[in-house]
Amino acid sequence: NAGVTQTPKFQVLKTGQSMTLQCAQDMNHNSMYWYRQDPGMGLRLIYYSASEGTTDKGEVPNGYNVSRLNKREFSLRLESAAPSQTSVYFCASSVLTGLETQYFGPGTRLLVL
Amino acid sequence: SQQGEEDPQALSIQEGENATMNCSYKTSINNLQWYRQNSGRGLVHLILIRSNEREKHSGRLRVTLDTSKKSSSLLITASRAADTASYFCATDYDYKLSFGAGTTVTVRA
Numbered sequence: 001n002a003g004v005t006q007t008p009k010f011q012v013l014k015t016g017q018s019m020t021l022q023c024a025q026d027m028n029h030n031s032m033y034w035y036r037q038d039p040g041m042g043l044r045l046i047y048y049s050a051s052e053g054t055t056d057k058g059e060v061p062n063g064y065n066v067s068r069l070n071k072r073e074f075s076l077r078l079e080s081a082a083p084s085q086t087s088v089y090f091c092a093s094s095v096l097t098g099l100e101t102q103y104f105g106p107g108t109r110l111l112v113l
Numbered sequence: 114s115q116q117g118e119e120d121p122q123a124l125s126i127q128e129g130e131n132a133t134m135n136c137s138y139k140t141s142i143n144n145l146q147w148y149r150q151n152s153g154r155g156l157v158h159l160i161l162i163r164s165n166e167r168e169k170h171s172g173r174l175r176v177t178l179d180t181s182k183k184s185s186s187l188l189i190t191a192s193r194a195a196d197t198a199s200y201f202c203a204t205d206y207d208y209k210l211s212f213g214a215g216t217t218v219t220v221r222a
């Protein structure tokens with residue numbers, strides 16, 4: 001039982017390049033989330049998926065897209081990376097949205113030059 | 114927008130001492146959660162307290178909730194070096210969680 005896994009662990013991009021961050025969970029959770037964490041700002045929600053087949057914007061969705069590929073997998077895509085997207089990205093999952101405990105992956109550190 | 118704010122931002126204590134941190138929030142909640150983050154790792158859930166509860170214990174952790182003051186506190190008793198981490202409170206809003214900026218706790222040997 002691996003919990004929530006994320007790939008890659010670390011990535012360097014040049015401005016304008018694209019990439020997809022992958023997330024998978026093996027806990028049969030319905031809801032999945034993407035957050036970014038910047039120094040001194042806590043976690044901010046980018047997008048979430050309440051259940052398979054649905055996705056919704058969070059607090060900071062601009063510059064990102066997501067895909068809920070199936071119940072296990074939720075990917076985050078940066079179409080044209082910008083230095084402002086340099087951050088640590090965390091994927092999380094929960095049984096249901098909102099009131100439930102969330103389980104986090106180890107994070108992806110992204111540096112955009 | 115961030116609903117919860119932790120205080121203090123940073124805390125340094127001696128091993129064996131207690132650590133207390135507070136969280137204030139703005140709007141009514143259904144529950145409040147505390148998470149821990151060790152350096153370079155993901156967040157780990159510590160404890161959840163519901164709006165109709167006033168106090169909850171889990172091992173060396175004690176959480177209180179005062180809905181009239183819109184505040185919560187997390188007490189770690191008899192701290193250990195392994196408690197060195199950042200601690201975040203999270204409140205629910207619109208079926209999502211809002212995290213504060215965290216309290217960084219350093220436990221000195």
